[in-house]
Amino acid sequence: MRRYRLPKCKILRTKKDIQQLFREGRYVPGRYFDLVVRTDVVDSKVLFTVSKKIRKKVFRNRIKRRLREVYRLNQYEISMPLHIAMIGKPGALTADFQQLQAEFKQILSKIMDS
RNA sequence: AGAGCAGACCGGACGGCCGCCUCUUCCGGGCUGUGGCCCGUGAAGGGGAGGAAAGUCCGAACUCCACAGGGCAGGACGGUCGCUAACAGCGACUCCGCGCGAGCGGAGGAAAGUGCCACAGAAAACAGACGGCCCGGGCAUGCCCGGGUCACGGUGAAAAGGUGGGGUAAGAGCCCACCGCCCCGGUGGUGACACUCGGGGGCACGGUAAACCCCGUCCGGAGCAAGACCAAGUAAGUUCCGUUGGGAACGCAUCGGGCGUUCCCGGAGGGUGGCCCGCCCAACCCCGGUUUCGGGGACGGAACGGGUAGGUCGCUUGAACCGUGAGGCAACUCACGGUCCAGAUAAAUGGCCGUCGUCCCGGUCUCCCCGGGAUACAGAAUUCGGCUUAUAGGUCUGCUCUGGAU
RNA sequence: GGGGCCGUGGUGUAGUCCGGUUAACACGCCGGCCUGUCAAGCCGGAGAUCGCGGGUUCAAGUCCCGUCGGCCCCG
Numbered sequence: 001m002r003r004y005r006l007p008k009c010k011i012l013r014t015k016k017d018i019q020q021l022f023r024e025g026r027y028v029p030g031r032y033f034d035l036v037v038r039t040d041v042v043d044s045k046v047l048f049t050v051s052k053k054i055r056k057k058v059f060r061n062r063i064k065r066r067l068r069e070v071y072r073l074n075q076y077e078i079s080m081p082l083h084i085a086m087i088g089k090p091g092a093l094t095a096d097f098q099q100l101q102a103e104f105k106q107i108l109s110k111i112m113d114s
Numbered sequence: 115a116g117a118g119c120a121g122a123c124c125g126g127a128c129g130g131c132c133g134c135c136u137c138u139u140c141c142g143g144g145c146u147g148u149g150g151c152c153c154g155u156g157a158a159g160g161g162g163a164g165g166a167a168a169g170u171c172c173g174a175a176c177u178c179c180a181c182a183g184g185g186c187a188g189g190a191c192g193g194u195c196g197c198u199a200a201c202a203g204c205g206a207c208u209c210c211g212c213g214c215g216a217g218c219g220g221a222g223g224a225a226a227g228u229g230c231c232a233c234a235g236a237a238a239a240c241a242g243a244c245g246g247c248c249c250g251g252g253c254a255u256g257c258c259c260g261g262g263u264c265a266c267g268g269u270g271a272a273a274a275g276g277u278g279g280g281g282u283a284a285g286a287g288c289c290c291a292c293c294g295c296c297c298c299g300g301u302g303g304u305g306a307c308a309c310u311c312g313g314g315g316g317c318a319c320g321g322u323a324a325a326c327c328c329c330g331u332c333c334g335g336a337g338c339a340a341g342a343c344c345a346a347g348u349a350a351g352u353u354c355c356g357u358u359g360g361g362a363a364c365g366c367a368u369c370g371g372g373c374g375u376u377c378c379c380g381g382a383g384g385g386u387g388g389c390c391c392g393c394c395c396a397a398c399c400c401c402g403g404u405u406u407c408g409g410g411g412a413c414g415g416a417a418c419g420g421g422u423a424g425g426u427c428g429c430u431u432g433a434a435c436c437g438u439g440a441g442g443c444a445a446c447u448c449a450c451g452g453u454c455c456a457g458a459u460a461a462a463u464g465g466c467c468g469u470c471g472u473c474c475c476g477g478u479c480u481c482c483c484c485g486g487g488a489u490a491c492a493g494a495a496u497u498c499g500g501c502u503u504a505u506a507g508g509u510c511u512g513c514u515c516u517g518g519a520u
Numbered sequence: 521g522g523g524g525c526c527g528u529g530g531u532g533u534a535g536u537c538c539g540g541u542u543a544a545c546a547c548g549c550c551g552g553c554c555u556g557u558c559a560a561g562c563c564g565g566a567g568a569u570c571g572c573g574g575g576u577u578c579a580a581g582u583c584c585c586g587u588c589g590g591c592c593c594c595g
Contacts, residue, residue: 004132005155013460015423044487057168058493062464065134069465072133084288 006072012047012083015058021047021083030103032092033067036085037111044081046071050088061089068095070104077108 012018025038048067050060067086092100 004154006133007155008135008462011460015460018460049460056492058491061493065464069133073465 004072004075006068006075010045012045012085017045017083018047018085021085025083025085026111028107030107031070031089032085032095032100032103033089035107035111036087038083040081041081044075044078044083045100046084046086048086048088054088054090055094059093060088063092066092069097070100072106074101074104077105079112082111 012021021038022036025036028035029035048064048071050063052060054060054063067088071084071086
């Protein structure tokens with residue numbers, strides 16, 4: 001049985017990788033979150049972030065946690081190595097969790113088709 | 115019962131599935147100098163946000179820089195006595211103001227000095243006389259001149275204690291009584307201060323120090339992005355300054371120049387993260403010329419510039435927390451026993467679901483049931499002690515006022 | 521995480537140190553003159569709870585405290 005794990009080594013954390021991702025990655029906007037994706041990589045890694053327009057740190061953290069759960073539970077939908085940045089928007093705080101998952105799958109399939 | 119004051123505390127509970135960080139032990143693998151070290155979709159067990167984690171407003175610990183000190187400047191605090199590692203904190207008490215009250219708020223000095231007090235008003239700070247009142251003189255009275263006066267009038271934030279009586283030309287502490295004020299003494303209190311205490315003074319002393327200032331107490335500067343180490347990597351780069359001068363004594367050498375040691379004086383640079391005094395600090399050789407000097411390297415310092423943004427340590431046992439006892443009105447302290455309780459770093463402490471609790475709304479309308487909604491403020495980042503600010507709802511303790519019953 | 525600076529008409533600033541009774545200046549805006557028209561120029565005018573709340577003072581943009589927002593620096 002597949003285990004839906006997401007340890008630290010799967011998170012993008014070096015400054016070089018992150019800068020490269022935002023410089024060369026493809027930007028895909030969404031309703032609850034935007035994605036930045038880079039395909040010319042050998043392993044799958046991800047990072048989660050939220051704009052400081054959301055003023056309170058509690059709410060920014062909650063959005064990041066929900067996005068992480070979305071990625072964790074749907075990571076096997078990805079069939080190729082990708083570097084992904086998930087950028088939370090205000091709606092992700094109150095939206096239904098099922099809707100977040102649906103949007104993630106939808107955007108993902110769009111990316112993998114192209 | 116209602117209204118209110120002060121303080122303390124909680125700030126959802128239980129369960130299921132899937133996850134995250136960290137520590138310990140074990141398992142597997144690798145390295146080994148057999149002490150261990152490193153790695154893991156590995157296993158088990160322990161721990162995993164707050165009362166404010168916040169604002170960064172104070173105070174410390176700790177680290178680095180600098181340290182013989184002294185002074186000035188600057189900053190902070192400000193009733194008294196205590197508590198504390200320290201504080202702008204806390205406790206008790208004092209005086210003043212506000213409140214019916216429980217209580218709340220304020221606090222050195224304005225008879226050391228300087229400045230300011232707009233407008234209005236006659237006059238605004240060792241003051242002055244506009245109107246009015248009174249007296250005298252002059253013109254034949256309403257007018258003018260000289261004098262007295264602040265009791266009254268108006269102004270203002272603020273105008274020479276208040277009330278009553280005597281007194282007077284009119285008045286005024288001018289005099290008297292009471293109240294208030296000031297000074298000296300006494301008594302009580304560690305003290306702020308208090309006093310139905312004694313004596314003296316007719317009363318002089320406007321406000322502002324969150325204006326300068328004076329008095330007292332305290333304060334070196336930065337901050338865990340402090341700081342230490344490892345790895346990788348660039349340009350061991352550029353510019354500037356300095357590594358010295360004079361004198362005395364002694365010794366060596368001597369034709370002369372000189373050399374060495376000690377002491378004194380001076381100069382340049384740097385440090386003492388504001389300034390001054392004082393103090394402290396390091397570094398010499400080669401070549402040419404040999405009196406000053408020129409060139410080169412090395413060393414010390416300053417400014418500018420280049421590279422890295424990876425890892426390890428600091429990093430959580432501490433003025434710690436929980437009991438019990440003792441001292442103290444209290445803040446708090448002491449003794450004994452017990453506990454180990456987050457350490458992340460693009461940053462863990464969660465996501466989804468169910469049941470229940472609390473509150474609100476609607477139906478029902480004896481709060482039983484059904485449906486819907488709400489469940490705050492807010493997320494550790496070196497660590498403590500405080501303060502301040504945000505906060506749905508709720509609990510407890512003590513007290514006050516009003517009304518009712520007994 | 522730590523340190524520092526700034527909030528004044530629509531915009532950019534002055535005034536804040538040392539408090540004083542119409543808060544100044546430039547650009548912009550509105551109206552008029554000029555021109556065949558526009559611009560420029562000239563004349564006149566409107567527009568500010570001085571980020572917000574409390575305190576000191578007779579009096580606060582200015583002094584003190586709290587709070588909110590914005591900007592910069594440090595490895």
